[in-house]
Amino acid sequence: MITADNITALILAGGKSRRMGGRDKGLLPFDGGILIGRVIEQVRPQVGAILISANRHQDEYAQFGCPVLTDPLDDFQGPLAGFLAGLQHQRTDWLLTLPCDGPVVVPDLAARLAAGCSEGIEIAVAHDGSRLQPVYTLMHRDVLPGLQQAIAEGERKIDRWFPRQRWVSVDFSDAPEQFANINTPDDYARIGEHALSEEPGRV
Numbered sequence: 001m002i003t004a005d006n007i008t009a010l011i012l013a014g015g016k017s018r019r020m021g022g023r024d025k026g027l028l029p030f031d032g033g034i035l036i037g038r039v040i041e042q043v044r045p046q047v048g049a050i051l052i053s054a055n056r057h058q059d060e061y062a063q064f065g066c067p068v069l070t071d072p073l074d075d076f077q078g079p080l081a082g083f084l085a086g087l088q089h090q091r092t093d094w095l096l097t098l099p100c101d102g103p104v105v106v107p108d109l110a111a112r113l114a115a116g117c118s119e120g121i122e123i124a125v126a127h128d129g130s131r132l133q134p135v136y137t138l139m140h141r142d143v144l145p146g147l148q149q150a151i152a153e154g155e156r157k158i159d160r161w162f163p164r165q166r167w168v169s170v171d172f173s174d175a176p177e178q179f180a181n182i183n184t185p186d187d188y189a190r191i192g193e194h195a196l197s198e199e200p201g202r203v
Helices: 037-045 058-062 079-089 108-114 141-150 158-164 185-191
Strands: 007-013 049-054 095-100 123-127 134-142 167-171
Touching: 007 037, 007 079, 037 049, 037 095, 037 108, 049 058, 049 079, 079 095, 079 108, 079 134, 079 141, 079 158, 095 108, 108 123, 108 134, 108 167, 134 141, 134 158, 141 158
Parallel strands: 007 049, 007 095, 123 167
Antiparallel strands: 095 134, 123 134
């Protein structure tokens, strides 16, 4: 059984945010606070430790009291680079990854992914009922050598890396609110200042 204290959360905030005009999404004002602060608040009870993957504004992210990691690769090379940093620095057996721009974290995200990790499974990936949500994953630390090899070979696509590992998808079709994230100014206008904190799942 995978317990919360054996899981480290890695919140991914390392992208360029091109569709947001370069604004650092994790630091956007949201619901009276800051977006990544909301994510931290919701994921904290589910895990034993939290890391933040960020390539800009590290001092601002550090104010949330979590270690801040920069990608070991240059030039914003995508979530796999963040995964690599997290796997290299975590001290638990399991790493839970999730983005900084998803205002809702369902209270059983980690537990449901963990339940999918039967013996021999190295990675569990959320599936929203229509498609994989590959930044919402739970992965075992043993995938690190395979990830290092894939990156050395030039791989940068998460969904092309998964088949190299023993992985499974986990059904979250009953929780679509988990995957409502802020990618564009329109998303921010629609979701951004709504009082989502009243009830997880209300978007």
